[in-house]
Amino acid sequence: MGLGGAWDRTPYTASDIDHAEAAVEAALDAGITRFDHADIYRFGKSEAVFGEVLARASGLRERIEIQTKCGIRLAEDDRPGLYDLRADTILARVRESLARLRTDVIDTLLLHRPDPLADPDEIAKALHTLHDEGLVRRFGVSNMSAAQITRLQACLDIPLTVDQLEMSLARRDWVEAGVLVNTPAAAGLGFPEGTLEHCAAQGIELQAWGPLARGRYTNGEPSPAADLARKLARRHDTTPETVLLWWLQRHPAGIVPVVGTSRPERIRACRDAAVRTTELSHEEWYELWIAARGAPLP
Template sequence: MEKIKLGQSDLEVSRLALGCMRLAGVDLEKAKEVIKTSLDLGINFFDHADIYGGGQSEVLFGQAIKELGVKREDIIIQSKCGIRRGFFDFSKDYILESVDGILERLQTDYLDVLVLHRPDALLEPEEVAEAFNVLKASGKVRHFGLSNVNSYQIELLQSYLEEPLLVNQLQLSIAHTPMIDAGLQVNMLTDGGVNRDGSVLDYCRLKKITIQTWSPFLIALDKGTFFGHPDYAELNAELEALATEKGVAPETIAIAWILRHPAKMQAIIGSMTPERLENVAKACDVILTRQEWYKLYLSAGNILP
């Protein structure tokens, strides 16, 4: 499994991360199987959030790691906070309270990375900075990041912090590419040419912030994945053709497409199926040519100038 440096830190992380949102939907034995498979494949990074399964995903993970005998220093654990029922909350008190709950559920003394989950319109950067300073000084959190934010939201918060933010989690799949479209369709009167996120892809590259891609097979939250979807017949045909040519599964090609981008993104994989995890892990060994990458992009209905 290929490793990269996470942001401007010394953390060496696997190019693939196990997203633990669906862990709450399995029992302890299945959780252990999924985690062990991930570790055997070289995945050392596990992504959580306090809202996943109402905290149950973290509980199961903590129990599974303990029963598997995994050394805490051999894995990197990230969790997120800030989403509450009906609103977002980046207040100092809530961040501190959330982290205490996360650590208790995970049965660990520290998080390698804490990420703020969704932009809070009532963000007070001074409060967030105070919370981060407390967590860092206490040893409860070693590094920090953000999720689903644009360039100026990062810039604003970073201006109050003492150390660089490491990550930005953003949705990306071959069928969901707005942060790529805007960079290709510059100055065009097309939907894809609308800059919706402040050129966040290029900004993160410039600032050495690792983009963590979530839902790498999703079209949109209300449409499901592109695999077998009637609106993406051309994309599925191209994935099948490339998969057959390279002797891998279509999902391997879909992840290889993300990893091919020079931004060195980290793909978060949320599957609880060991076989699929084994398939996507092979993506690290599949190098798509420039022509193959663009052909997949176009087969999903995207355009070029």
């Protein structure tokens, strides 16, 4: 999401392509081979500069997996932003993404957000068409609940394989909701109940967006959680960024962090999360959680 220059329709520049290339190279060095996109990121320019990088590096496409999303229309001029999962829109947006990414096939397509007006049968028809035409290998969703996944899956012959949601040490309701289940503190938690369990049971990969909490614990500002992340990083001979990702990966639901930084040095700081299994102990995981929530568990 950080590639492609400004969030507007001004053309991307050669330096935007260089920036994308440096990020991709840092990711590959760090053992990261899956790249998350969306048609709307930087008004299509994230996909476009990535396509330029693919065109520059022969053989790169075969070494990586590309995931992208459709279903959101950004606000522009006097038009409000909205969600659109009509079949014709899905088909058109995916063809545009393929052209920008300069590839013949998208490995995984996610429906970016639920569109309350969308008919699940109509969505399913579009996804079957994309699959039958060989344009998309796998499908998933984003920001959706277990109930929404179940409803859509009932119309689909192809399994939904991903749900991408915001999960991090800062956005903790994915874990708080399950623990505070019969306490008043559970009221107001945003995470859809049962979604973690549903995905784990159905083999649906849970992807965490915002996993580094946009730098909240690694930007140098002291806080109990940031201090502890640094201390744990020293103990395990790794970086605080890795500790934050290990915290997500330590959960048995098999959470896959979608790292958003486009800075090579920060991408490299995530390397151990890609190449080493999480080393956080039971106690360390709880200590970090409690430090971030700022209050003991009930």
